[in-house]
Amino acid sequence: MRTGRLDPAARSRAIDTLARTSAATPLDILVVGGGVTGxxxxxxxxxxxxxxxxxxxxxWASGTSSKSSKLVHGGLRYLEMLDFALVAEALRERDLLLTTLAPHLVRPVSFVFPLDSPVADRAYIGSGMTLYDAMAIRPGTRRAMPLHRHLGPRGLRSRFPGLRTEHGGIEYGDAQVDDARLTHTLIRTAVAHGAVAANHAPVTGYLHASESTDGAAGGSATPSNSDGESGSDGSGTGRASGGDTGRASGADSSAGPASCTEDPAGRGTGRPIVGVRARDELTAEEFTIHARHTVLATGVWTERQQQLTGSSAGLRVLASKGIHITVPRDRIAADPGLGVITRTETSVLFIIPWGELWLIGTTDTPWRESVSHPLVTAEDIERVLTNANAVLSEPLERTDVVAAYAGLRPLVQPPADSDDSTRVSREHATKEIAPGASAIVGGKLTTYRVMAEDAVDFALRARRPHPRSRTESVPLLGADITEITGPRRERLRAAHGWDDARLDRLLHRYGSLLGELLDLIDERPELAEPLPGAREHLAVEAVYAVRAEGAVHLADVLHRRLRCDLACADRGVEAARAVAALIAPDLGWDAEATAAELQGFTAEVAAQRAAERTRTDAEAVAEYAARSRE
Ligand SMILES: Cc1cc2nc3c(=O)[nH]c(=O)nc-3n(C[C@H](O)[C@H](O)[C@H](O)COP(=O)(O)OP(=O)(O)OC[C@H]3O[C@@H](n4cnc5c(N)ncnc54)[C@H](O)[C@@H]3O)c2cc1C
Incomplete structure (x- = not known):
């Protein structure tokens, strides 16, 4: 297995490899979209x-997959919607992630459900919890999470003093994860198994087989080998020697292969798709990628991509906005590792422990603006505060809010014209767009693995037999160490002056990959220092984000690797200068490029925060656009 290291040179090599694919040497599968699904x-x-x-x-994860509630859960709410299959599947995936696939990243978290009435609610919620526990039973395996338990008013008050309660509640276990970290760790693990990955490379059009000549056309992918061994990382196979593919500056469509036609304007008719046209955002070079099958995993962008393919077939996807706020941990008194779940008028509200913060959300409102920039409004924040204050003994104020973020649920739309996203199931759907291309949409972060299995089975469906999914037994990178004890822990504490909390936090972010960060610190001991402006992180984490985790911009590091988007009151503006200085050499930034990155990052944060002072989505979008132009 390879290292799965995503550094700038690896990204550039990946784009070269993708650009060298041809009609004669296509990929088996090209995935468009690097959220958790893709x-x-x-x-x-x-x-x-x-x-x-x-x-x-x-x-990676710059769409919805960094903006979720970060729960790995069955979803009690779906029990109420009688979506038993979805709950059972999600609980199975939760336990697999907790025990086998990503025990370093996915951690247990407990919740209390405060009751509205002493008898009826306890019986109703209690029976739901019993079902939830029962659905997590796997014959022959130990339970990953403890059974639920009932708490009387006094018991609940002692576990969660910050909660207003008359009737007690029910406590149960689920799990949580840094969603963006899960996503880029999946990408790294895929690369370690031979995948070729490039972020900041949008697909701008689709390649169609010319009806008469292209033998590569067709709707099913063929494995390069069928013995279950990992495929190529592209370094040694499938390179075209002829001039039918490659990278070119600008949008010169003549760089495309002779046997294909491009259809960037979407005028086609569902002809077989044999690849895509893409652009390297760092160099502005255009290139083509050939694949036997293209999977769109583009979440709320799916309809746009389907249009680009030129096919009239496809899925209809509803975007529903959900926002979260963070508040300091000391604003709500509770035992460590314990959160709250409570019902709201349209959704459920979670108050989730998140390091030194509480993560509180969510909402569920239709989003009718551009899907590229979901924004939080003042009204959204008030709604979350009101819902939280309905169960808290000490009300939260607007000034308690550290940060806020909005995400868009990609919900497969029902056939009717309904715009009411709360009635749409979270189950996923896979559909052929044209021969050689399909889309997968919906589902949840928790069920990414089963969605992925379905998508690949769908792509391979015309080929029988085809290799079966193996991901149930493939741990993600770093999963082999979740704890450091004894003399090794003491040595690390002594060498770097780290306390147990710091060490545990590092372990839960990197698992056994922590060794790679320690190697960097050995070379440059100053990297063991906390980052100014984001002191819960070490300088080495910013460098590692670029050298191994695929970050190429300040926001990649600060928002999706260090999570200053939700954990820093200034969203990372103060830390940006120090981070820029640390990563500039690896990214080849001179003084001018560094200044431009800093300016772009600061302006983006300012535009988002300005939008948070408006009342409606339309006003937020207008304010964001005006600020972005400044
Ligand atoms: C508020 C909220 C809370 C949630 N909470 C939970 C939770 O607690 N637990 C849970 O299990 N699930 C949760 N979910 C659901 C979960 O977050 C989503 O189902 C999941 O993240 C969707 O992932 P995705 O990969 O399908 O979409 P995305 O993450 O949006 O990925 C799509 C990707 O496609 C890329 N893309 C778009 N156009 C192009 C193009 N032209 N070329 C290349 N790439 C392109 C985008 O950049 C993006 O990265 C929540 C969702 C929301 C909105």
Whole structure:
């Protein structure tokens, strides 16, 4: 297995490899979209021995997959919607992630459900919890989470003094994860198994087989080998010697292969798709990628991508906005590792422990603006505060809010014209767009693995037999160490002056990959120092984000690797200068490029925060656009 290291040179090599694919030497599967779904598809396909590529228009997880509630859960709410299959599947995935696939990243968390009435509510919620526990039973395996338990008013007050309660509650266990970290760890694991991955490389058009000549056309992918061994990382196979593919500056469509036609304007008619046209955002070079099958895992962007393919077939996807706020941990008194779940008028509200903060959300409102920039409004924040204050003994104020973020749920739209996203199931759907291309949409972060398996099975459906999914037994990178004890822990504490909390936090972010950060610190001991402006992180984490985790911009590091988007009151503006100085050499930034990055990052944060002072989505979008132009 390879290291899965995503540094700038690896990204550049990946783009070269993708650009060298041709009609004669296509990838087996190309994944468009590097959220958790696409990352899962890339890993599933790579571990089946397929030759796989994945690209994202922005950073890994820059869409919805960094803006969720970060719960790995069955979803009690779906029990109420009688969606038993979804709950059972999600609980199974939760336990698999907790015990086998990503025990370093996915951690247990407990919740209390405060009751509205002493008898009826206790019986109703209690029976739901019993079902939830029962659905998590796996014959022959130990329970990953403890059974639920009933708490009387006094018991609940002692576990969660910050909660207003008359009737007690019920406590149960679930799990949580840094969603962006899960996603880029999936990408790294896919690369370690042979996938070729490039972020900041949007797909701008689709390649169609010319009806008469292209033998590569067709709707099913063929594995490069079928023995279950990992496929190529692209360094040694499938390079075209002729001039039918390659990278070119600008949008010169003549760089495309002779046997294909491009259809960037979407005028086609569902003809077979044999690849895509993409752009390297760092160099502005255009290139083509050939693949036997292209999987769109583009979440709320799916309809736009389907249009670009020129096919009239496809999925309809509803975007529903959900926001979260963070507040300091000491604003709500509770035992460590314990959160709250409570019902709201349209959704459920979680108050989730998140390090030194509480993560509180969410909302569920239709989003009718551009899907590229979901924004939080003042009204959203008030709604979350009101819902939280309905159960808290000491009300939270607007001034308690550290940060806020908005995400868009990609919900497969029902056939009716309904715009009411709360009635749409979170289950996923896979659909053929045209021969050689399909889309997978919906589901949840928790169920990314089963979605991925379905998507790859769908891509391979015309080929029987085809290699089966193996991801149930493929741990993610770093999963082999979740704890450091004894003399090793003492040595690390003594060598770097880290306390147990710091060490545990590092372990839960990196697992056994922590060794790679320690190697960097050995070379440059000053990297063991906390980052100014984001002191819960070490300088080495910013450097590692660029050298191994695929970050190429300040926001990639500060928002999706260090999570200053939700944990820093200034969203990382103060830390940006120090981070820029640390990563500039690896990214080849001179003084001018560094200043431009800093300016762009600061302006983006300012525009988002200005939008948070408006009342409606439309006003927020207008304010954001005006600030972005400044
Ligand atoms: C508020 C909220 C809370 C949630 N909470 C939970 C939770 O607690 N637990 C849970 O299990 N699930 C949760 N979910 C659901 C979960 O977050 C989503 O189902 C999941 O993140 C969707 O992932 P995705 O990969 O399908 O989409 P995305 O993460 O949006 O990925 C799509 C990707 O496609 C890329 N893309 C778009 N166009 C192009 C192009 N032209 N070329 C290349 N790439 C392109 C985008 O850049 C993006 O990265 C929540 C969702 C929301 C909104």
């Amino acid at each position: 990352a899962g598809v890339a890993l599933d396909a790579a571990t089946r021995g397929l030759r796989v590529g994945i690209v994202d228009a922005g950073d």
